[in-house]
Amino acid sequence: MEPINELIAVRKEKEKALKELGIETYPQDRGPYITTEEISLRFGTLSHEELEKTDERVSAAGRIMSFRDFGKSTFVHIQDRKGRIQVYVRKDVLKNPEYSIFKRFDIGDIIGVLGRVFKTKTGELTVLAEEIKLLTKSLRPLPEKWHGLKDIEERYRKRYLDLIVNPGVKEIFIKRAKIVEYIRRYFNERSFIEVETPMMQVIPGGAVAKPFITHHNALGIDLYLRIAPELYLKRLIVGGFERVFEINRNFRNEGISVRHNPEFTMLEFYQAYSTYEDLMDMTEDMVSSLVYELYKTYKITYNGQEIDFSRPWKRITMEDALKEFGGLDISEFIDTNRLTSYARELGIESPEKDKRGKLITKVFEELCEKHLVQPTFITDYPVEVSPLAKRSKDRPEITERFELYIAGMEVANGFNELNDPEDQKDRFLQQIQEKEEGATMDEDYITALEYGLPPTAGEGIGIDRLTMLLTDSPSIREVILFPLLKP
């Protein structure tokens, strides 16, 4: 604990003094209080005269955010979950407590106010306080009223302060909640069932990523925090649910950046008897209608560029994207050695270690990603980078898979699920042979496939990244309440 500074000492003294005057500093209190928003809605449209005539009292509660003292009267603003309202406290109107006691309150204290609503001569809706109750004494000074809390590190470490003094921050998380709520409703309406699958897995599968390791003492075994729920969700399709979705955390023990947090939220959904084309349609429909629901338009701004979500979205194969955005005709690179040297020129590290399909994908990412600003589905991913996706009927080296890019960011990934147990086993073995990160043979998953996974398409959508886009946030940390920081 840091040393107690003077400002805190002064407040503790005040708290003591209030207690000695018989004022409870941490009472339990249930109001009832109405919100500042409700007050605005009910009284905001009334004129001075109409307000004069109403005899009604309102009772609101909130944190004191400003304190303008005029001697025998004081203006304060209180802030609740919905906003702020001004409170006018006059020595000759305030009945309880005595005005002199109210004057001992501080910015940051949480109070309840009872009084009539009126409009000041500047027209601001204001509660004229007759009674004020201290609900919680605040012992620490808030950040400055005008500049707020700017220090990014401090904003994340003390998110509660960020939320109190930077109003836009709360809006982001309200929007995030709306996004998740909308998605949940979207799937529920289409008879998907929401499920929860293990966070702690014996075999971490469903993606290529380094897992976090934990330990179960009683069983004496290591467990892995999941990197993806995929293999469990598909077991449920085998089990006959046919339509499932899960919105939950994944954990990947990798770098931290503006787009990566070690724990992040993923939507995954699987639908039997459908194709990845169906999922592209569904994604377009869901995301564009979500954007419309939030903004009543399909066009939003992200990072200074306009993004248009109106349908249809561009669909283009990886090969064609390479041609269109990178000026690269992959048919001229049948010779993989040529591709390898090209990749090296692009700055891709040790390209000779990568198989052809992986290399093509890396070149694609290098050349094309940044150009994919408008919502774009890239299709036909190489089989080497798609170990759980079904091969294309005509071209076994590519899969029936897409990724969705928006603002140069990978937002979604979906494909026809590989349901041939032989092929799946081979792909797992291939990964293990190539010593890919976290590659393990999940025998039980193969067994499940042997019982029969119906033709299914599945998809994952990164909720954090989607929220970044829809709140114009430059960093994933702006959309995660408590992003990971070194202690």
Added chain:
RNA sequence: GGGCCGUUAGCUCAGUCCGGUAGAGCAGUUGACUCUUAAUCAAUUGGCCCCAGGUUCGAAUCCUGGACGGCCCA
């Protein structure tokens, strides 16, 4: 992992190039003020200048190492 930048009062920031008593605004404290809203006016308190070394008569400032954070790259 590499490069660049940042860390000074509770908060927002000057001061660092070019070493010489640590500053401002807000917040706090005291006083004045019964329609203000970044209220105003007067006075005033408050510092581990991120940490540890080094250079120097003297270091917030220069040098070395480290911590934490930001951006970019991998």
